[in-house]
Amino acid sequence: MSAPTRWHLERSAADSHAYVERFRELERSGADLHGEARMVDAAVARGSRILDAGCGTGRLAAELARRGHRVTGVDLDPVLVAEARTRAGIDVVLGDLLTVPLDPASFDAVVAAGNVLVFLAPGTESTVLRRWYDALRPGGRVIAGFATDRAYSPDDALRDLAAVGFVAVQRFSTWSLDPWRPESDWIVLDARRPEDDGAEGDADVRTESEPPRVAADPPPRP
Numbered sequence: 001m002s003a004p005t006r007w008h009l010e011r012s013a014a015d016s017h018a019y020v021e022r023f024r025e026l027e028r029s030g031a032d033l034h035g036e037a038r039m040v041d042a043a044v045a046r047g048s049r050i051l052d053a054g055c056g057t058g059r060l061a062a063e064l065a066r067r068g069h070r071v072t073g074v075d076l077d078p079v080l081v082a083e084a085r086t087r088a089g090i091d092v093v094l095g096d097l098l099t100v101p102l103d104p105a106s107f108d109a110v111v112a113a114g115n116v117l118v119f120l121a122p123g124t125e126s127t128v129l130r131r132w133y134d135a136l137r138p139g140g141r142v143i144a145g146f147a148t149d150r151a152y153s154p155d156d157a158l159r160d161l162a163a164v165g166f167v168a169v170q171r172f173s174t175w176s177l178d179p180w181r182p183e184s185d186w187i188v189l190d191a192r193r194p195e196d197d198g199a200e201g202d203a204d205v206r207t208e209s210e211p212p213r214v215a216a217d218p219p220p221r222p
Helices: 005-011 013-029 034-041 061-065 078-084 125-135 153-164
Strands: 047-053 070-075 091-094 108-112 135-146 166-170 187-191
Touching: 013 078, 034 061, 034 108, 034 135, 047 061, 047 125, 061 070, 070 078, 078 091, 078 166, 108 125, 125 135, 125 153, 135 153, 153 187
Parallel strands: 047 070, 047 108, 070 091, 108 135
Antiparallel strands: 135 187, 166 187
């Protein structure tokens, strides 16, 4: 059995319902919620296959799909997954990032936007990064953003990215690509799997609790 994630240790179902309602209200108010999507959309090629790791309510995944990308979201919170599945154009898997099966070299990018790395089970971060590395096509990139005041620090992430094999790591302090400063309260990391890594594979995500095959580029839902 997997160790409990920090999300499970620090959040309840009531918290998840409150989170869903907070973002519904922000959307109704017309707040700009798409800074992450603009950055990711500019960083990847048109029509990219993207894994939204820790997709939450599906806000980012749906916006990337609207911009023409083929997006699969994965999240372990059933409340958030239920909300994400109401959004058009994306496929959403209920599963743990530590264990949900990922086919090798099946995505052009992995995005972990909202504190995903710092909510993983303690000590599993490098394993999850290794799984994302393997799921990326050579030259693919991982883009992750998280708060800098958590137990898993930017230095920890940089160490683990390098140990896994990621290269060309860039650091920013916002999704608007403001320069990184050590005193920043947020970090966005953009790293690549080397082009010459030589892996091949077909896009697919699957979990035992879901149908046998969930494609990384499924036909959009109506």
